[in-house]
Amino acid sequence: MPLIVTGSVGIDSVEAPSGTAVDVLGGSAVYFAAAASFFGPVRLVAAVGEDAPPELERILDHFGVDRTGLERRAGSQTFRWSGRYLDDMNQRETVSVDLNVLAESLPPVPEAYRDSRHIFLANTDPGSQFELLQHFPDRAIAVADTMDIWIHDHRPALEKLLAQVDGIVLNDSEAAALTGETNMVHAGTVIRGMGPHFAVIKRGEHGALLSHEVGTAALPAFPSPHVVDPTGAGDSFAGGMMGHLASVGRDDFDTLRTAMAWGTVVASFNIESFSLECLERIDRAAIDQRFAQYRAMLQID
Amino acid sequence: MPLIVTGSVGIDSVEAPSGTAVDVLGGSAVYFAAAASFFGPVRLVAAVGEDAPPELERILDHFGVDRTGLERRAGSQTFRWSGRYLDDMNQRETVSVDLNVLAESLPPVPEAYRDSRHIFLANTDPGSQFELLQHFPDRAIAVADTMDIWIHDHRPALEKLLAQVDGIVLNDSEAAALTGETNMVHAGTVIRGMGPHFAVIKRGEHGALLSHEVGTAALPAFPSPHVVDPTGAGDSFAGGMMGHLASVGRDDFDTLRTAMAWGTVVASFNIESFSLECLERIDRAAIDQRFAQYRAMLQID
Numbered sequence: 001m002p003l004i005v006t007g008s009v010g011i012d013s014v015e016a017p018s019g020t021a022v023d024v025l026g027g028s029a030v031y032f033a034a035a036a037s038f039f040g041p042v043r044l045v046a047a048v049g050e051d052a053p054p055e056l057e058r059i060l061d062h063f064g065v066d067r068t069g070l071e072r073r074a075g076s077q078t079f080r081w082s083g084r085y086l087d088d089m090n091q092r093e094t095v096s097v098d099l100n101v102l103a104e105s106l107p108p109v110p111e112a113y114r115d116s117r118h119i120f121l122a123n124t125d126p127g128s129q130f131e132l133l134q135h136f137p138d139r140a141i142a143v144a145d146t147m148d149i150w151i152h153d154h155r156p157a158l159e160k161l162l163a164q165v166d167g168i169v170l171n172d173s174e175a176a177a178l179t180g181e182t183n184m185v186h187a188g189t190v191i192r193g194m195g196p197h198f199a200v201i202k203r204g205e206h207g208a209l210l211s212h213e214v215g216t217a218a219l220p221a222f223p224s225p226h227v228v229d230p231t232g233a234g235d236s237f238a239g240g241m242m243g244h245l246a247s248v249g250r251d252d253f254d255t256l257r258t259a260m261a262w263g264t265v266v267a268s269f270n271i272e273s274f275s276l277e278c279l280e281r282i283d284r285a286a287i288d289q290r291f292a293q294y295r296a297m298l299q300i301d
Numbered sequence: 302m303p304l305i306v307t308g309s310v311g312i313d314s315v316e317a318p319s320g321t322a323v324d325v326l327g328g329s330a331v332y333f334a335a336a337a338s339f340f341g342p343v344r345l346v347a348a349v350g351e352d353a354p355p356e357l358e359r360i361l362d363h364f365g366v367d368r369t370g371l372e373r374r375a376g377s378q379t380f381r382w383s384g385r386y387l388d389d390m391n392q393r394e395t396v397s398v399d400l401n402v403l404a405e406s407l408p409p410v411p412e413a414y415r416d417s418r419h420i421f422l423a424n425t426d427p428g429s430q431f432e433l434l435q436h437f438p439d440r441a442i443a444v445a446d447t448m449d450i451w452i453h454d455h456r457p458a459l460e461k462l463l464a465q466v467d468g469i470v471l472n473d474s475e476a477a478a479l480t481g482e483t484n485m486v487h488a489g490t491v492i493r494g495m496g497p498h499f500a501v502i503k504r505g506e507h508g509a510l511l512s513h514e515v516g517t518a519a520l521p522a523f524p525s526p527h528v529v530d531p532t533g534a535g536d537s538f539a540g541g542m543m544g545h546l547a548s549v550g551r552d553d554f555d556t557l558r559t560a561m562a563w564g565t566v567v568a569s570f571n572i573e574s575f576s577l578e579c580l581e582r583i584d585r586a587a588i589d590q591r592f593a594q595y596r597a598m599l600q601i602d
Contacts (some may be wrong), residue, residue, distance in 0.1 A: 124459040
């Protein structure tokens with residue numbers, strides 16, 4: 001069943017020790033959709049402005065993403081983000097953010113998308129995520145991403161959203177901010193108490209942790225010697241994870257662990273280039289091969 | 302074949318969000334020996350002063366550690382360390398260090414220890430580690446721990462040591478300091494270029510990374526909800542790891558991964574209490590049970 005993602009399409013500029021990229025395609029929904037596309041059909045709901053890069057449609061088509069829900073809004077400007085990675089690639093500074101079209105009304109959700117079963121609400125304000133979620137009455141698995149700003153400044157809206165989703169994906173510092181717990185096992189339990197039956201806590205190069213009523217699981221990142229640009233790592237992780245969940249149609253503990261492993265592997269490719277370059281270059285066979293390597297790395301005798 | 306550890310016995314005082322412990326038994330060699338004792342016989346080479354806690358021998362006997370090489374030095378004082386953990390338990394401040402007997406001559410190595418095959422040189426200055434290593438001409442696997450101060454201030458001695466050991470264990474920040482590489486896959490490769498055929502890079506609550514000519518492996522920490530005191534986590538990790546290596550007599554890539562998993566599990570018990578309390582309370586069956594849990598957590602379908 002198709003997986004749908006709502007979120008941002010952006011024009012990014014990135015400075016990293018590995019080089020710089022200016023005005024390249026980015027945005028949470030783009031990274032997510034590209035990553036998820038290796039696992040099955042993906043639908044996109046997002047708005048861009050008149051200045052959206054001309055290659056946007058070509059790249060989405062390359063990944064086979066259904067872009068019926070992509071709105072090119074006349075008179076608007078596309079979301080822009082620029083950031084800088086410090087020496088160790090784990091610290092990011094946002095240089096500038098221009099919300100542009102993201103600060104306007106939500107993109108319309110096509111009627112044909114109403115039957116979507118697997119929903120990923122990529123990072124945006126929780127009020128919008130909640131509103132978008134209501135368009136999918138037949139949803140089976142709905143998962144949201146969130147971040148610090150919403151935790152601090154939109155908490156009631158976030159709590160309302162959490163009560164309606166099956167899972168939440170967030171960083172460790174965000175999980176700590178949301179729960180007041182610095183131990184991530186406890187933080188996961190507290191988050192699940194707010195509604196979702198699972199929480200995936202991302203730790204960047206240190207992997208991710210799953211909190212579920214059946215137990216807690218920690219998985220490492222794939223140890224990569226080729227880190228060019230971590231932008232989109234979290235979104236491509238979520239894309240691989242949700243792509244697998246949608247392809248099997250379950251979200252039990254063991255399926256979630258496996259889904260996180262797929263997300264980990266797809267994200268490990270994403271960070272090997274700026275923008276979508278690496279994901280555009282690879283195919284499912286390359287992902288399968290690295291997945292086998294990752295699984296073997298974790299196979300303890 | 303017996304495993305031998307050279308290192309410190311200390312009197313520790315610890316402040317943590319979970320409570321405080323004053324003048325409790327600690328030291329790298331003690332944590333290591335206790336952890337390794339679950340896997341086979343352990344010999345200890347260490348010096349303490351007249352003020353060493355009366356329970357020292359009782360605790361070493363509890364773990365069945367051969368303490369022929371423990372010197373109680375008349376007129377000397379035992380190494381003392383006091384530290385404080387901040388809110389998230391990952392940041393440690395050293396409040397005070399009194400080297401005392403550690404600043405004096407090395408303890409004598411008993412002649413009966415000369416046939417030791419598996420050697421762990423717990424953290425101390427690399428000149429002393431090198432000198433101690435020469436007492437074991439029949440060694441099969443020799444591994445050293447090190448830390449920032451030696452990397453910065455005793456580099457020639459450390460390089461001389463690295464040329465003679467099979468493996469090195471150090472933190473990620475230390476690996477970065479030693480190599481100038483912030484990517485740990487690269488750092489591991491550079492370290493192996495200095496001599497050892499493997500490097501184990503510890504990442505605290507984020508697990509550990511193995512660099513070996515066969516490949517790189519990352520393993521997560523066991524996700525623990527009960528973190529009372531991280532003191533000794535790295536030493537008990539190394540103890541479990543070396544205990545397993547000594548018990549099977551190999552240090553190939555797959556054996557090292559398995560050994561790191563054992564180390565991870567033993568360390569996860571150690572941090573559940575101050576000092577050696579938790580390790581004193583458990584038995585091998587408890588370790589085996591958690592190892593099975595850890596292995597299942599990493600089993601991806």
